[in-house]
Amino acid sequence: MLLFVASSSLFGLMAFIAKLASVRIPGAEVALLRFAVGFVPILLIPSIRKRSFAWTRLDLLLYRGFFGGTAVLFYFVAIAHIPVGIATLLNYLSPVFAGMYAAVFAGEPLRARIMLPLGVTLVGVWLVVTAGAHGPSFLGFGKWELVGLLSAVCSGAAVTAIRIARRTESSWAIFSSFSLFGVVVTAPFAIWSWVTPTPYEWLLLVLVGLVSIAAQMLMTHAFRWVQTLIAGVISQLGVVVAMFLGTIFLAERLTPRSMIGTVVTLAGVVTVIIVSKERCADEIEP
Template identity: 30%
Template sequence: MRKAIIFMIISALSFSVLNILVKDLRHFNVYQIVFFRSIITLCFTIPLLVRNKINLLGNKRSLLLARGTIGFIAMTLFFTSLQYLKTGTAVSIRYISPIFAAIFAVFLLREKIKWNQWIYFAIAFLGVLILKGFDTDVSTIGFLIVLASAVLTGLVFILIRKIGASDHPLVIINYFMGISAIISGMFTLFYWETPTSLEWLTFISLGVFGYFGQYYMTKAFQTSEINKSAPLKYIEVVFTMLAGVFWLDEKYTIIGLIGAGIVVTGVVLNTIFVSRK
């Protein structure tokens, strides 16, 4: 369990740094940011697939293509929302995606939602309503964009469930990053802005921190029981808020902190409940 905690903390820190770096590059077009986030991660995944002799094309290719395409749109929307919202606020709202995944599962996988979960969902949505309704710092455009990202991320979870164990996790990530690199690369041709030497380092770091965040999250889930390690993932919200305050000089209102806290509480309770089933 100690290893799982360390792995999850490393993962949360990595994703938090990724979020802050994206926010720091907000004066660049979002497609250029997505392109570097994807292409650098591919530099890790492709060699690993080749070295382990894993089929790059995978088995459930139509589902892999759908997961990659929808994942690309969700990531692009999330990165776009960071141009309008504080990083901690955007991450908090994005984390209601498991709720949308559960709702999609009812219609697409014929699963049932327990009454306990509806209570946890209501708690999380109450936090969202507080953020949007009472925190005057929350932009309506940014809120709608990150909400759309959360909905699509929920659909991504369903697609990954449908893929199941038919394909290696690296193949799923590789499709996601490959499709994102191709589509964003085409748009980047029209919006390219040459980075400075320090900005080049920041762009490269996007893919590095994104990969390690994903890698150590997987290691945490492999090392311990899901119900013990999964709730730790949400410390990313805390790390991101702290990084935003000290790195980007972001300021959060008391209402904003309460709303984010309620969102995370509802989602964590649902995660624990589902993991123990």
């Protein structure tokens, strides 16, 4: 369990470092370089490379890679424009959408008892984002908050593809498709708005990739001993870490209303995980 706590904390730390890097570097560029760094072990280690490209269901891996890459793109763009804690909170709503997609595309039942925690989650999110929406709003959601929400929508689709793909694909095959298609998805936007990083920014960008790899490896290792249900609940620690670091080191304002909304949202998401027994940590892997 300690390994999973460490993994979730590292994912929160990764979001914080991405926020530091995106002070001047566009979010799309940060996302591209995050994927590029993550792809290095696949290219350099022969044993990993062989397993990474042993693909069986190309269609599912394409869905996973495309939606996963798009989710990270939206997530990092949101991080660049709104407080890192709020961006992370919105991204971590993916279990809610994953449950909906699984009901539609994987034939999994959508239990009636999931509707109450789903409603609680939505109320919590509304409390958080309306406490300080950035830019013109729609139902209280600023455009960058909506981008963060879209990251969860896409992440939920990617998680659904993962759950189906696991029947035939290895973990490395799924990871390689995520990295490869992530590069493809983010590259056009990153190149279009490219800003040459300074040495300090290069350090931050490399750290984003390295920390995400470390978090992913710890998570994969921890799944040998931690039940899926417990893992999904612990993964929400990433939101707390990102929000804490943003508040302490970036002076991001956390109002009483947003704090209440955060607690309500996390409680709703955790309840959704418990009721649906979804594995939500797989995609936070950005």
